[in-house]
Amino acid sequence: MDIQYVRLEEKLPPREYKSDLEATWCPGCGDFGVVTALTRAFSEEKLDPTALSLVSGIGCSSRLPLWMNAFGLHSCHGRAIPAAVGVRLAKPEIPTIVTAGDGDLFSIGMEHFPHAARKNFDMVVISMDNRMYALTKNQVSPTSRTGYKGSLTPYGNLDNPFNVLDFAIACGATFVAQTYAGNPKHMTEIIEAAIEHKGFAFVNILSPCPTYNKIDTFKFYKGRLVDINKDLGHDPSDKAKALEHASHALDADWDPEAKVPIGIFYKTEEVPTFEEKVAALKEKYKPENPETVWDDILNQYKV
Amino acid sequence: MASFDLTVKYAGEGGEGVISSGDFTMKAAAKLGYEVVTFKSFPAEIKGGYALSQVRMSDKKILSQGDGFDILVAFNGEAYEVNKPLLREGTVLIWDGPEGGDFEPEFEELEKKGVIMYAVPMSKLAKQEVGAYITKNVVAMAATFELLGMPIEALKEEIVAKFSKKGQEVVDLNFKAIEVAQQYVRENIKKIDPYKVPGPLPKKDVIIVEGNEAIALGAAAAGVKVFAAYPITPATTVGNYLAPIILKTGGYVYQAEDEISSMAIVIGASFAGVKAMTATSGPGVSLMQELIGLASMTETPAVIVDVQRGGPSTGMPTKHDQADLFAAALGGHGDDQRIVIAPTNVEENFYLTIESFNMSEKYQVPVLFLTDASLSLRAEAIPTPNIKEIQSKLIERPIIKKGEVSPEELEHLFRYQITENGISPFLAPGESPKPYTATGLEHGENSYPRTTPKERTEMMEKRFKKLENIEDENPHLVEWDLGDLKEGEKADISIVTWGLTASIAKEAIQRLRNKGIKVAALYPKLIYPLPSKAIEKVASMSDILLVPEANYLGHLAKFIRMFTSIPAEKIVQYNIYRGEPFIPKEIEEKVEEILGKKVQA
Numbered sequence: 001m002d003i004q005y006v007r008l009e010e011k012l013p014p015r016e017y018k019s020d021l022e023a024t025w026c027p028g029c030g031d032f033g034v035v036t037a038l039t040r041a042f043s044e045e046k047l048d049p050t051a052l053s054l055v056s057g058i059g060c061s062s063r064l065p066l067w068m069n070a071f072g073l074h075s076c077h078g079r080a081i082p083a084a085v086g087v088r089l090a091k092p093e094i095p096t097i098v099t100a101g102d103g104d105l106f107s108i109g110m111e112h113f114p115h116a117a118r119k120n121f122d123m124v125v126i127s128m129d130n131r132m133y134a135l136t137k138n139q140v141s142p143t144s145r146t147g148y149k150g151s152l153t154p155y156g157n158l159d160n161p162f163n164v165l166d167f168a169i170a171c172g173a174t175f176v177a178q179t180y181a182g183n184p185k186h187m188t189e190i191i192e193a194a195i196e197h198k199g200f201a202f203v204n205i206l207s208p209c210p211t212y213n214k215i216d217t218f219k220f221y222k223g224r225l226v227d228i229n230k231d232l233g234h235d236p237s238d239k240a241k242a243l244e245h246a247s248h249a250l251d252a253d254w255d256p257e258a259k260v261p262i263g264i265f266y267k268t269e270e271v272p273t274f275e276e277k278v279a280a281l282k283e284k285y286k287p288e289n290p291e292t293v294w295d296d297i298l299n300q301y302k303v
Numbered sequence: 304m305a306s307f308d309l310t311v312k313y314a315g316e317g318g319e320g321v322i323s324s325g326d327f328t329m330k331a332a333a334k335l336g337y338e339v340v341t342f343k344s345f346p347a348e349i350k351g352g353y354a355l356s357q358v359r360m361s362d363k364k365i366l367s368q369g370d371g372f373d374i375l376v377a378f379n380g381e382a383y384e385v386n387k388p389l390l391r392e393g394t395v396l397i398w399d400g401p402e403g404g405d406f407e408p409e410f411e412e413l414e415k416k417g418v419i420m421y422a423v424p425m426s427k428l429a430k431q432e433v434g435a436y437i438t439k440n441v442v443a444m445a446a447t448f449e450l451l452g453m454p455i456e457a458l459k460e461e462i463v464a465k466f467s468k469k470g471q472e473v474v475d476l477n478f479k480a481i482e483v484a485q486q487y488v489r490e491n492i493k494k495i496d497p498y499k500v501p502g503p504l505p506k507k508d509v510i511i512v513e514g515n516e517a518i519a520l521g522a523a524a525a526g527v528k529v530f531a532a533y534p535i536t537p538a539t540t541v542g543n544y545l546a547p548i549i550l551k552t553g554g555y556v557y558q559a560e561d562e563i564s565s566m567a568i569v570i571g572a573s574f575a576g577v578k579a580m581t582a583t584s585g586p587g588v589s590l591m592q593e594l595i596g597l598a599s600m601t602e603t604p605a606v607i608v609d610v611q612r613g614g615p616s617t618g619m620p621t622k623h624d625q626a627d628l629f630a631a632a633l634g635g636h637g638d639d640q641r642i643v644i645a646p647t648n649v650e651e652n653f654y655l656t657i658e659s660f661n662m663s664e665k666y667q668v669p670v671l672f673l674t675d676a677s678l679s680l681r682a683e684a685i686p687t688p689n690i691k692e693i694q695s696k697l698i699e700r701p702i703i704k705k706g707e708v709s710p711e712e713l714e715h716l717f718r719y720q721i722t723e724n725g726i727s728p729f730l731a732p733g734e735s736p737k738p739y740t741a742t743g744l745e746h747g748e749n750s751y752p753r754t755t756p757k758e759r760t761e762m763m764e765k766r767f768k769k770l771e772n773i774e775d776e777n778p779h780l781v782e783w784d785l786g787d788l789k790e791g792e793k794a795d796i797s798i799v800t801w802g803l804t805a806s807i808a809k810e811a812i813q814r815l816r817n818k819g820i821k822v823a824a825l826y827p828k829l830i831y832p833l834p835s836k837a838i839e840k841v842a843s844m845s846d847i848l849l850v851p852e853a854n855y856l857g858h859l860a861k862f863i864r865m866f867t868s869i870p871a872e873k874i875v876q877y878n879i880y881r882g883e884p885f886i887p888k889e890i891e892e893k894v895e896e897i898l899g900k901k902v903q904a
Contacts, residue, residue: 006733019740021751050705055571056742066741066752070731072740073574076568076597082564086571086579089529089557094575094732115560130712260775278555285550293551294690297523301510302687303334 003122003275006051007096014039016069017049023067030181030207030218031061031128034099037187038049038068038162040107043094044188053096055084057104060135061128061207063100078109081116081125088121092275095195098125103141106162114127118172119198122273124194124201127164128181130209131216139187140211145215145253148226161253165246166205169266176242176266178249180225181207186262193264199273206260220261223254228263242266305363309448309498310355310371311523313440314386315378320440323357325378326682326880331457332360333511333684334648341682342368344883347536347620348362351745353381358373362504364811365374366648368681370888373498374451376443378425392417395496395693398433403427419496421450421488421568428483438480445484450492453500455481456495498542509684514583514652515675518608519544521656522580524690525697526604530570530577531565532588536620538610539678541582563588566594566607574741576702576731581707585627586617588671592634599639601741602719602727602766604663604700606656611675613882622882625802628858631671632831642666642698642773643831644780645673647805655828658780661698666769667726673830675853677884678803700729705736708796713737717748721761726769773832780829781837784809786816794845794855795822795898799838801830801859803884804852812889817866818896821845830859833866842869847897850876 017039025031042052052070058077058131065072071094075083080100087096098105105127116123116190132150133139140150142162149156160283168176175197179190186204187205194201208217228234228245236242242265310382313324315726325341332339337360346352359369374395377383382407387564389394391411398408400422408420423446429439441462448455461479466473512520522530532542544593546556557566565581583591588609598605599617611627613619631643642662646655652674661672676845708716718739720727727748730739739750743760753762774781782805788794800808805826812822823844827834842848850860857876864871877893879885 026721049738050736052738053732054573066742069738071574071738072742073571073601074740074742074744075570076593076743079563079567079594082567083571083574085557085559085564086531086568086573087573087575089531089568090572090575090579091553091733112564140715156709211827214519241394248317250304282550282555283551285547286553287551296477297520297548297551298510298687298690301512301516301520303330303509303511303684 003092004225006048006093008048010135011043011046012049014043019067019069021067024063025060026211029060030062030130030209033181033184034126034205034207035067036130037184039190040188041191041195044192047095051094053087053094055080055087055096055098057109058101058244059100059104059133061101063105063251067136078104079112081105081109081112084123085116085121089125089179089278092122092279093096094104096123098123099260100127101166102127102129102131102143106142106164114171116204117168119274120174120199120271121173124191124200126191126203126205128205128207129164130213131161132209132213134209134212146176148215148264154297156273159287160222161214161250165249165265166243168245169243173202173266174268174271175201175264176246177188177202177264180207180221180262180263181205182221187228188203192263196216197267198269199271226259228265230263234265236267238268239266289295305361307500308359308363309373309500310357310359310369311374311376312355312372313376313378313385313443314353314355314382316381317345317348317352317354318380321358322355322380324444325358327458327461327684328358328447328459330511331453332358332461333509334507335454337361337500338363338365339712340368340680341679341680342677345621347836353385359824360500361797366813367807367887368884374447378439378878379404389414390418393419393496395419395421395498397421397443397450398421399425403430408515414619420493421589423484423487423492427896428487429480432483433476433480435476438477441480442484445481446488449485449488449899450494451498451500452456454503467811483814507684507785509838510687511682511684512649512653513680513682514649514678515540515610516544517649517652518582518656518674519548519671521653522606522741523548523552524688524693525657525660526552526694527660528577528579529557529568530581531556531557531559531568531579532583532833533559533562535562535584535587537583537586537612537679538584538608541551541608541610541680562590563594565900566591566628569605570594570598570601570603573605574601576734578664580603580606584610584612584620585614585630588623588627588630588634589657595641596635596637596639597743598669599641601742602667603741604667606659606663606670606672607746608672608674610679611673619882623675623853623884624880624882625675625804625852626854626856626858626880627673628830628862631673638763638818638904640668640770641831642668642670642770642829643673644670644828645802645830646678646804646828647826649678649681650685651828652678653685653688657693664700665698665726665774667700667729673802676797702729702731703735703737705734708736712826717750718750718892719746719762719765721748723764725765770832773829774834774836777829780827782826783836783841784812784824784826786822788821788823788844790840791844794821796820796822796846796894797848798822798824798851799825799827799841799848799859800851807885807887808851808890810887811894814887815894816890820894822894831862832877835864835867838863839867839869842867842873846873847875848873849875849877849894849897851885851893853879853884855880
């Protein structure tokens with residue numbers, strides 16, 4: 001069953017995807033760049049603001065749908081993915097983008113990610129990864145560096161950071177990419193590719209928090225990024241290689257010589273989407289005669 | 304008066320076919336045109352433990368599972384021991400003997416009591432004569448049918464319906480078990496009990512459904528498109544029954560990774576513009592509370608079925624309880640808006656599920672549908688519903704469609720517009736011309752986050768305004784039971800009760816009226832917001848308001864204290880919390896005790 005997104009015939013200018021609300025993020029926040037990249041990608045993909053849903057959880061980055069002109073669902077902390085699953089089950093023709101943060105997706109909402117990924121729901125999940133909690137004023141998140149000082153861990157983070165890229169591949173995500181808020185062009189390209197991908201597309205966006213995180217800054221990333229596709233010639237269909245690249249995603253935390261990889265790590269369209277499988281079931285079991293469907297149903301209960 | 308009213312109880316070890324004996328008997332009885340109501344109870348384990356299945360049959364409408372049983376079919380010693388105290392004069396005991404079983408009844412003691420005993424060696428006959436121990440329950444059933452004079456053809460038809468898929472051999476084996484049992488009874492037992500059932504009665508246009516089946520059918524008839532749930536006893540079967548039906552009506556049953564996810568999916572689907580629901584039990588409701596609040600804040604319709612079970616914590620997953628009312632109505636944080644609906648019987652499980660969708664769509668609030676473990680398993684023959692008529696009366700949320708409003712009107716149209724009744728236009732992706740962001744943050748009419756005291760106050764009042772007149776707008780959601788009394792006339796006692804307890808109280812009240820006691824009763828189906836006016840009115844008809852319910856705290860009684868002007872000293876709680884429903888006799892005796900004391904005083 002081929003399910004097509006609703007699309008416009010003509011491109012809308014990117015600003016048409018912005019709402020009248022000004023973002024309440026701090027000046028210099030990486031998430032501003034994500035808004036810009038999203039509006040450009042939506043424009044390029046000819047998405048219709050009245051047939052597009054942006055679903056988020058709670059946190060700084062999860063406010064994003066409010067700044068956008070699209071059907072937004074700013075849900076509960078951690079619940080962006082299942083709320084998006086609801087939209088996908090209801091209206092698979094509506095493109096659905098989850099825009100959330102690293103704490104929302106990988107701490108409080110952790111139980112949802114692997115299931116949506118392995119079932120291959122056709123949605124884009126964007127993590128704006130600032131490697132800490134900002135809205136609650138600086139606590140460690142699952143992606144925080146070892147030793148990072150948060151308000152609840154004043155003596156430094158005891159944990160190792162969580163590698164979301166190799167995790168996403170292991171979960172069965174059919175598109176896994178990383179990009180950087182300081183590179184709008186790369187970000188736009190990756191988001192477009194994620195929207196075009198049929199299946200579960202995870203995009204980790206390194207999005208620095210200028211207010212609290214003084215380590216994972218724009219300055220830190222400058223000169224450290226490497227585009228695994230363009231610079232290293234990585235072929236995203238090579239899963240073993242994808243996992244190897246992903247396994248080095250956090251090397252720069254402790255090795256000043258190491259690079260931070262960006263690009264499309266993994267992509268396969270050989271897995272049918274969950275929505276396609278549901279549509280096939282509905283087709284297979286649809287009533288021969290809709291007029292008598294209820295007679296047939298009730299007859300099963302007659303004595 | 305009913306010409307016959309008979310209850311057969313099968314009891315034994317779980318997994319021995321006790322439950323299916325009840326099911327077969329119930330279906331055969333319905334086939335014969337009898338009214339039927341069943342009561343089942345089994346342990347949470349897959350195999351083993353004490354299980355029972357009871358079938359009450361009559362030629363007249365049956366209100367409850369009754370006070371007890373007339374015929375006990377004891378599959379094993381445990382079943383006998385558990386039920387021995389309930390054997391009384393005239394009760395028939397069909398037991399697994401005189402040989403081959405694991406027990407012997409105390410003949411002398413029971414004879415003295417006047418219990419009638421028939422030994423049917425069900426284990427031995429199944430093993431030796433039929434050649435398959437698995438047919439023990441069929442032997443027991445067929446013996447019971449033979450003793451009652453119940454046409455065996457009805458049982459045979461059910462066996463064909465159930466087993467023909469498994470092959471003719473299986474059908475033949477079960478038919479052999481029937482013959483063996485019939486022959487044994489004819490040759491060895493002299494019937495001395497008075498119990499007899501009539502021959503086939505005129506066939507009625509009915510369907511036989513269990514409580515949870517009725518919910519599934521109701522949801523499909525109401526047009527549910529997304530059902531998301533996580534397995535939990537005793538609610539799982541709602542989804543089981545719905546899964547094949549919903550594919551024919553264009554929806555899908557989705558097994559989520561947990562209850563939190565289920566509720567988020569329901570909200571996401573409903574936000575997208577389709578009807579969505581979940582079904583769970585107490586522990587699931589606890590997990591869903593935060594998201595139910597989101598549905599309330601974003602004014603997203605959602606139906607949450609809570610098949611109550613014994614709590615708190617894991618409690619008693621397969622047992623009866625009515626203790627989730629506080630959680631359903633008031634379990635969230637903040638001042639949220641919810642509606643709680645509770646059915647009293649299987650037929651209402653069907654119609655009130657549809658009504659829950661209607662209420663949810665109309666008021667744009669989450670509706671919690673509170674049923675329970677006993678009702679989930681109770682089977683009834685209900686008149687075949689007219690789906691076309693039901694569907695022509697469904698209430699749908701007011702989705703603003705593209706092209707319906709002019710650009711100027713669109714400028715001034717907002718998702719959370721403050722209107723006279725608080726109910727705002729609905730906007731849905733793919734249908735409506737104006738996007739917005741639904742947010743759990745406090746927001747203004749245009750859905751933008753707002754925290755000014757003025758806007759906060761306005762929006763809070765707007766959301767509560769929707770439910771301000773809910774009682775007056777839905778008089779069909781309270782059932783008056785006044786007998787010959789007129790509204791406002793003096794009664795000896797007033798009774799308000801809810802859920803399954805209401806159907807049991809109804810039977811007790813009929814008996815009390817037959818004894819000349821004047822009872823004014825009210826069964827609210829809308830439990831929250833509480834229909835205070837009706838409850839105050841029924842309470843005003845006597846000096847006592849009795850509130851029987853199967854919970855410790857007295858949830859409804861406490862609500863009556865909170866939300867009505869009825870003096871506290873007038874409200875008499877009557878609570879049981881043993882994991883089993885009331886029996887009519889208990890309520891009957893409680894009323895007599897209260898009135899007796901009053902007379903003495």
